[in-house]
Amino acid sequence: MTELFAEVRRTIELVAEIQTAATLSVVGLALMAFASAALYWAINRAGEAATWLKLTMAASLVSGVAFSIAGPAVALLSRTDTPIRTLPKDQIFAKLRTNERVTWLIRLIPYYPDKQPELAVSQLRTLGPSSLKYVFVGSYEEVKGRTVEQAIAMVGGAYHRDQRVSAVIFAVSGRYPIFPGNARGLLQVIKKIETDPASQVANKLIKEDALGKDAEESLLNEELSSWSFDFYKKYFWKFCSLTHKLRCGKAAFDVHQSISSINSDWHPAGAATMRQSDPCASAPRVCTFTTWDEITNDIYPDFGARVFLIENKPITDLSNRYLIDFENPSMQLIPEIGNVATARGG
Structure with a gap:
């Protein structure tokens, strides 16, 4: 019974994601509601209902049932055509505000096979270049x-024609803590x-009193809830301004x-975005934002996905790792690796 309810819930979610399926379902429900209301009125009125009303009720009921069945059918056919379920943008963005727990990570490395053979997945020894202590993952x-x-x-990232892509997919583990790639986590x-x-x-970014005592002490908290925007928003402008200095003055x-x-x-x-403008060409307006609505208006149109920072670990240290070499990145899909909820490593 639990599995049945779970499947019904997944079907409803799938219908909501697909506009055609959602429209058919809404029309069907509206027609059935009209038929039910008309039937109730006909039963409670004096005298027999007119023939045209009976026909209208019957047509509405039959059409309503047909449309209601068509909605899930279209959704399920869509899932058959696209067997790997993708998360809608709205759901991914909702995870950004709370920094919802992530269980599996991915590192994607584009490379030219003739010029950069060391980046082929069979040659990788660590997640990133050996000179780095921390790298970004998704x-x-x-x-x-x-x-x-x-x-x-x-x-x-950036992909160019004729490149191949090495991918490392692995489970989150307590052996290598990760940090959300927001200003605070950075x-x-x-x-x-x-x-x-x-x-x-020698040349530090976080100098003494650069953030103030309270803001700097808040960096010591590494509980999951501390990475949500609502937790650190009162320090956001301090964290953002300091990381802006790093981005625009790396040397x-x-x-x-x-x-x-x-x-x-x-x-x-x-998050990573797909915007083209240079944030260093003007004052960091984003750092002045104090509400999530302001951040949403700024980032949502160009929003890509969340990013995280992790120690540059040896590939052999990663839990439940999958190593894939993509020869045709424009056509090949990031695969489904099974039930990630149960396959997670410790």
Whole structure:
């Protein structure tokens, strides 16, 4: 019975995602509601209902049932045509505000096979270049079912014709904590690097009193809830302004050599975007935002997917890893790897 309810719920969600199916279902429900109301009126009125009313009620009821059946049928046929279910943009964006827990991650590495053979998936030893301590990764669940080229754009990468793509998909594990790629998470990673004696950082980004005592202490909190926008929004302008300095003046800070590059596609709310404008060409307007509605208006049209920061781990250390070499990224899809909820590694 539980499985039946789960399947019904999934079908309803699928109908809601597909405009044609949703329209058919709404029309069907409206016709059945009209037929029911007319039937109720006919039963309670004095005398026998007119023939035209009976025919109208019958036609409305039959049409309503037909449309109601057609809606789920169209949705299910769509799922058959596209067997890998993709997450709608609205659902992905909703996860950004709360920084909902992620269970599987993906790293996509475009490369030219003749010029960069070391980036072929069979040659990879670590998630990123050995010089980096932390690298950006994306949420596998948010890009699966898209073409590899689309997925690269969603997580802030760039794909060029004639490139192949190495993909590493792996489960989140307590052995390698991850940080949301928002301004707060980025500063937490930077602080770890700059306070590590082995890093020998001379030119620091987070100097003494750069953020103020309360804001800097808040960086120590690594509970899941602390990465939601509502938790840190009172410090957002401080975190955003400091990371803006790093993005636009990399050479002044040693830490830029230890993390993946912070480019124009990165948004301090923790997402990759597909915008073309240079955020360093003008004052960081985004840092002045104080509400999620303001951030939504700024980022949603160009929103791609969430990004995260993770230690540059050896490939062999990753849990339940999948290594894939895509020869035709414009046509091949990020595959379904099974029930990710039950396959997660520890």
